[in-house]
Amino acid sequence: MEQTEAAVSGALGAGVEGGDKTARKALKVVAAVDASEESLHALSWALDNVVRCHPDATLVVVHAQHAADHFAYPVAAHGIGTEGIVYAPSSAVESVRAAQEESSRRVVARALDICKERQVDATGAVVEGDAKEAIRQAVERMQAGLLVLGSRGLGAIKRAFLGSVSDYLIHHACCPVLVVRPRPTK
DSSP: OHHHHHHHHHHHHOOBOTTOTTOBOOOEEEEEOOSSHHHHHHHHHHIIIIITTOTTOEEEEEEEEOOGGGOEEEOSSTTSTBTTEEEOOHHHHHHHHHHHHHHHHHHHHHHHHHHHHTTOOEEEEEEESOHHHHHHHHHHHHTOSEEEEEOOOOOHHHHHHHOOHHHHHHHHOSSOEEEEOOOOOO
């Protein structure tokens, strides 16, 4: 067991700076969260099992929100808008944007409260765009050493139709990705 823990610890904390083999680069963990219990469970698991083992680790909680300016509503009427699409007026877009920002603030605040309960300092960030690509870019920009995600446990058919953020990031993120499965149901 000790060998496994050392191997995992070494792999996550590896990053030799300069030529000094005793110096380690601090592990930067990015935990992607949304309003789901699965993502908060993944954050909690990472706090207990990764961050606790790396006292010098830094933690960033990231939430992705969709861009509000891409909302368009298809309509059945002919000759309205461009090819039957009516774009939302700017006041409606601003209302949607404000609601999304408030929702994002609540999600990040809830995640940071979980960190505070476990006495872990963390920072929060909201990124805008499609969750898959926005998180991938944020992880790259932050030079993360580990990305932690929750899994909603979609079946193969739902995952094929809806896509999976975790599947995408496993294949496209620039760092190791830890996907925490949901708690088993009783």
